[in-house]
Amino acid sequence: MSAALEPIVGRYLALEVEGRRYRVYFEEAGPEKGGGIPLLCLHTAGSDGRQYRGVLNDAEITKRFRVIAFDMPWHGKSSPPEGFERDEYRLTRDFYTSFVVAMSQALSLDRPVVMGCSIGGRVVLNLAATHADRFRALIGLQASAHVAPYYDTEWLHHADVHGGEVCAGIVSGLVGPDAPSAHRWETLWHYMQGGxxxxxGDLHFYKVDGDLRSRIASIDAKKCPLYLLTGEYDYSCTPAETQEVASLVPDAKCVIMPGLGHFPMSEDPERFLGHLRAVLAEVAGL
Amino acid sequence: MQELARFVNADAALVRRGRHFTGRFLVEARPRAWLVHVLRGRIEKVEEGPFVMPSWRFAIRADEASWRRFWQKRPAPGDHDLLALVRRGLMTFEGDLQPLMANLLYVKGVLEAPRAAAGAR
Structure with missing residues (x-):
């Protein structure tokens, strides 16, 4: 047999946000002597922080950055709050924004970099519009201002359809064509495990409550640098939709990543890290 | 499409994924159409139209050009997935969508199987 401990450490945080208590799971990895520029990572809808395993395990990044990936409440190992069974879960723009700010404060992060993908990329744009002074830089992966519904999301939570199977089925084509099989299926497995x-409920934010079209023009990337990285094969947030955001934010930097899909950090970590390391090297020099 | 049964039935993992599905679905590549007969994940036969009174649980419809692009070995972005075509307004799902949604990974696997032929050519 062979065995190797990864440098990633996981912990739980008790956090009260807007009057409700949450038990939040997060993982981190950083410089051996501590410190490092905090880099807070936000997962996609219906998944969890394991999507960032490649970033957390990248020694070149973690020698300068303290990488932190947390599971939003209801996701991964973060529990839903007491009383969840009485409500329909629906993520809202304001709650998501408050929660990311609260996590940053609770962990005493000094002007962190925030990187989010898909819904995480969307909320990054909202952070850029409303909280730019709190962050060193913002990185939106697969970030668009709005996506109109294009299929009936009722099927994602239906007594006659297995939720895990259908969620993986819905997103399977969002993985790029070159993704290594192990990473493709691990990415889908996270979807199969969603509650x-x-x-x-996350798509309520993505497709309904998180329409940021009226806010994009107010983003000032001089105040807080904004990087937009989007995979070529994403049809949920297409390169054209990211480029539209970039065209409205004069100093935003936009990279279209060939061959990658909607989950770059998870579906093909090595290929994604080639793009991310260049961005983070620039951020470290700011 | 005539070779679909051979491709699918040779893939034991795909057949197993579809083991809870038995029934017929229609694949339309306008102006052509096929009825795919499935028995517990195995393709029993693929019948080509035109049909007088076809009976099916669900139909997946697009024009022939869209399917040709979809069946390339490495389709272009936006041509590469059923839901990508749906989002672009080039494909529709019709009928009783419960068996389609309950077996979505399987049906996607079945309809992507002809790409193996594109790769072999």
Whole structure:
């Protein structure tokens, strides 16, 4: 047999946000002597922080950055709050924004970099519009201002359809064509493990409540640098939709990543890290 | 499409994924159409139209050009997935969508199987 401990450490945080208590799971890896520029990572809808395993395990990044990936409540190992069984879970723009700011404060992060993908990329744009002074830089992966619904999300939480199977089926084509099989299926596995109605509830933010089209023009990338990285094969947030955001934010930097899909950090970590290391080297020099 | 049964039935993992599905679905590549007969994940036969009174659980419809692009060995972005075509307004899902949604990974696997032929050519 062979065995190797990864440098990633996981912990739980008790956090109260807007009057409700959450038990939040997060993982981190950083410089051996501590410190490092905090880099807070936000997962996609219906998944969890394991999507960032490649970033957390990258020695070149973690020698300068303290990488932190947390599971949003209802996701991964973060529990839903007491009383969840009485409500329909629906992620909202304001709650998501408050939660990211609260995590940053609770962990005493000094002007962190925030990197989010998909819904995480969307909320990064909202952070850029409303909280730019709190962050060193913002990185939106697969970030667009708005996506109109294009399929009936009721099927994602339905008594006659297995939720895990259908969520993986819905997103399978969002993985790029070159993704190594192990990473493709690990990415889909995270979707297969989502709780009932959670992916659907996240899409409420993605497709309904998180329409940021009227806010994009107010983003000032001089105040807080904004990087936009989007995979070529993403049809949920297309390169054209990211480029549209970039065209409205004069100093935003936009990179279209060939061959990658909607989950770059998870579906093909090595290829994604080739793009990310260049961005983070620039951020470290700011 | 005539070779679909051979491709799918040779893939034991795909057949197993579809083991809870038995029934017929329609694949339309306008102006052509096929009825795919499935028995517990195995393709029993693929029948080509035109049909007088076809009976099916669900239909997946697009024009022939869209399917040709979809069946390339490495389709272009936006041509590479059923839901990508749906988002672009080039494909529709019709009928009783419960068996489609309950077996979505399987149906996607079945309809992507002809790409193996594109790769072999």
């Amino acid at each position: 009932p109605g959670v992916f659907k």
